Amino acid sequence: MHSPQSTSELSSNGMVERDFTAGDVPGLRSPTSGTDRAPLMFDVIIAGCGPTGAMLAAELRLHDVRVLVLEKETEPVSFVRIVSLHIRSIELMAMRGLLDRILEHGRRRPVTGFFAAITKPAPEGLDSAHAYLLGIPQPVIVHLLEEHAIELGVQVRRGCPVADFEQDDEGVTVELADGEQLRSRYLVGCDGGRSTVRKLLGVGFPGEPSRTETLMGEMEVGMPQEEIAAKVSEIQETSKQFSLRPSGEGVYRVVVPVAGVSDHAEPLTLEDFKQQLRATAGTDFGVHSPRWLSRFGDATRLAKRYRVGRVLLAGDAAHIHPPTGGQGLNLGVQDAFNLGWKLAAQIRGWAPETLLDSYQAERHPVAEDVLDNTRAQMELLSAEPGPQAVRRLLTELMDFDEVNRHLIEKITAIGIRYNFGEGPDLLGRRLRDIEVKQGHLYDLLHRGRGLLLDRTERLTVGGWSDRVDYLADPTAVLDVPCVLLRPDGHVAWIGDDQQGLDDHLSRWFGKPAN
Ligand SMILES: Cc1cc2nc3c(=O)[nH]c(=O)nc-3n(C[C@H](O)[C@H](O)[C@H](O)COP(=O)(O)OP(=O)(O)OC[C@H]3O[C@@H](n4cnc5c(N)ncnc54)[C@H](O)[C@@H]3O)c2cc1C
Numbered sequence: 001m002h003s004p005q006s007t008s009e010l011s012s013n014g015m016v017e018r019d020f021t022a023g024d025v026p027g028l029r030s031p032t033s034g035t036d037r038a039p040l041m042f043d044v045i046i047a048g049c050g051p052t053g054a055m056l057a058a059e060l061r062l063h064d065v066r067v068l069v070l071e072k073e074t075e076p077v078s079f080v081r082i083v084s085l086h087i088r089s090i091e092l093m094a095m096r097g098l099l100d101r102i103l104e105h106g107r108r109r110p111v112t113g114f115f116a117a118i119t120k121p122a123p124e125g126l127d128s129a130h131a132y133l134l135g136i137p138q139p140v141i142v143h144l145l146e147e148h149a150i151e152l153g154v155q156v157r158r159g160c161p162v163a164d165f166e167q168d169d170e171g172v173t174v175e176l177a178d179g180e181q182l183r184s185r186y187l188v189g190c191d192g193g194r195s196t197v198r199k200l201l202g203v204g205f206p207g208e209p210s211r212t213e214t215l216m217g218e219m220e221v222g223m224p225q226e227e228i229a230a231k232v233s234e235i236q237e238t239s240k241q242f243s244l245r246p247s248g249e250g251v252y253r254v255v256v257p258v259a260g261v262s263d264h265a266e267p268l269t270l271e272d273f274k275q276q277l278r279a280t281a282g283t284d285f286g287v288h289s290p291r292w293l294s295r296f297g298d299a300t301r302l303a304k305r306y307r308v309g310r311v312l313l314a315g316d317a318a319h320i321h322p323p324t325g326g327q328g329l330n331l332g333v334q335d336a337f338n339l340g341w342k343l344a345a346q347i348r349g350w351a352p353e354t355l356l357d358s359y360q361a362e363r364h365p366v367a368e369d370v371l372d373n374t375r376a377q378m379e380l381l382s383a384e385p386g387p388q389a390v391r392r393l394l395t396e397l398m399d400f401d402e403v404n405r406h407l408i409e410k411i412t413a414i415g416i417r418y419n420f421g422e423g424p425d426l427l428g429r430r431l432r433d434i435e436v437k438q439g440h441l442y443d444l445l446h447r448g449r450g451l452l453l454d455r456t457e458r459l460t461v462g463g464w465s466d467r468v469d470y471l472a473d474p475t476a477v478l479d480v481p482c483v484l485l486r487p488d489g490h491v492a493w494i495g496d497d498q499q500g501l502d503d504h505l506s507r508w509f510g511k512p513a514n
Contacts, residue, residue, distance in 0.1 A: 463512025
């Protein structure tokens with residue numbers, strides 16, 4: 001169905017990579033009458049029901065977009081890794097009314113200790129009403145997001161891997177592994193780091209391959225607690241990533257870094273695990289009865305493009321990096337939040353011409369920054385004397401409030417400022433969950449629409465009222481007269497004049513309705 005093009009070349013990661021130029025859309029068939037094509041059954045097909053795919057599906061449904069999610073696995077994943085939801089992702093959950101549900105299943109922790117595991121007290125007065133970190137098992141957050149998407153009307157089909165696709169001038173024909181064909185107007189690859197969609201698209205994925213691996217699992221341990229504690233602190237003097245600690249009910253969570261990379265085709269066994277423990281610690285701690293075992297590498301790669309024609313990439317399909325700092329899931333969910341309303345606008349027919357491409361323009365630099373801070377953190381975790389000296393220096397520097405705050409705002413993603421052009425510092429940033437006369441600002445954003453917060457009580461959203469809500473509130477805790485918020489909560493305009501507002505409503509929300 002999908003054939004590589006003559007301009008293809010092999011990229012550094014051994015994949016077929018294409019050199020795109022304007023108008024060169026892989027798999028785009030020359031326009032035909034369309035009579036031989038299946039009907040467009042869906043507006044968007046999403047490959048992959050991980051956190052990114054589930055979040056994107058829900059965001060699209062807020063705008064009545066017909067969404068199908070195709071998930072390769074028949075059952076949700078069994079390994080229970082605890083992930084950190086950072087401030088910005090927690091804010092997104094609040095903005096869609098999901099936070100209470102999620103808080104029930106997570107553990108709040110202070111915002112500290114996640115930049116290369118350097119522990120410093122959280123800076124005072126972080127600019128958020130949700131200034132904490134939430135530890136939550138990844139399968140639980142995925143389940144909650146999927147449940148939310150289904151409640152909104154998303155169809156999820158499990159055991160249906162996307163095997164191929166072809167795009168044309170009207171849509172995308174998606175082929176499943178069993179040969180079934182489905183058609184939609186857009187396809188989004190949220191299918192993880194080994195993304196089939198990205199590979200079929202031929203988008204380059206440059207970066208560094210894995211140099212080391214980490215084994216991780218939960219199992220029982222046959223050594224007395226005091227002996228374990230002594231051994232673990234001895235190993236951590238030279239290997240900061242090693243850990244072995246109770247995770248409840250007599251089970252231990254074990255993390256063992258390994259030099260070199262193994263054959264991922266071979267499933268990880270308890271014997272592999274024991275061997276690595278003996279090599280690292282001189283003992284296998286008598287581990288037995290594993291609940292689950294997994295391994296991950298430290299490859300760092302970023303897709304060259306996030307969109308080719310009617311096919312887009314989000315989450316790990318677009319970027320991978322080691323889990324240091326716990327940012328990957330957060331980054332993917334935030335990609336989905338950025339893309340959802342824009343793709344919906346494109347489908348509903350009101351998107352200004354450049355809106356969909358602003359997804360890549362805004363999110364690619366954010367991923368670049370996350371990859372860079374992860375590279376830096378990996379260096380700081382090295383046991384070599386040079387990186388250790390830099391680590392000691394940074395540890396000292398983090399005593400300066402501004403340094404500590406800068407790093408925390410970076411990792412928690414509340415420091416992001418999209419480039420919307422010249423303007424006050426707030427322009428392009430997200431607005432925190434301020435108090436307004438109805439209660440909390442984020443409670444007014446559940447429907448995924450724009451919002452004008454008008455302290456002058458003079459302006460109007462006029463012909464955009466089908467896409468943008470209006471709140472006159474002279475009491476709002478802001479030091480600017482009016483702000484226009486996009487559906488993702490970023491500040492699109494600040495001012496007090498109707499003409500300026502109308503220009504920016506057009507820029508972000510298209511033409512007014514008649
Ligand atoms: C040990 C570890 C700890 C981590 N801790 C954190 C943390 O604390 N915080 C954090 O933010 N991130 C963390 N991460 C990273 C995080 O797990 C990933 O970034 C996140 O899962 C990416 O989500 P995703 O939806 O983009 O991709 P995935 O979670 O990989 O989901 C992709 C989905 O697509 C499906 N799929 C694959 N191929 C196809 C196909 N052809 N057709 C249909 N479906 C397909 C897969 O089955 C899967 O369900 C950690 C990662 C590791 C390894």
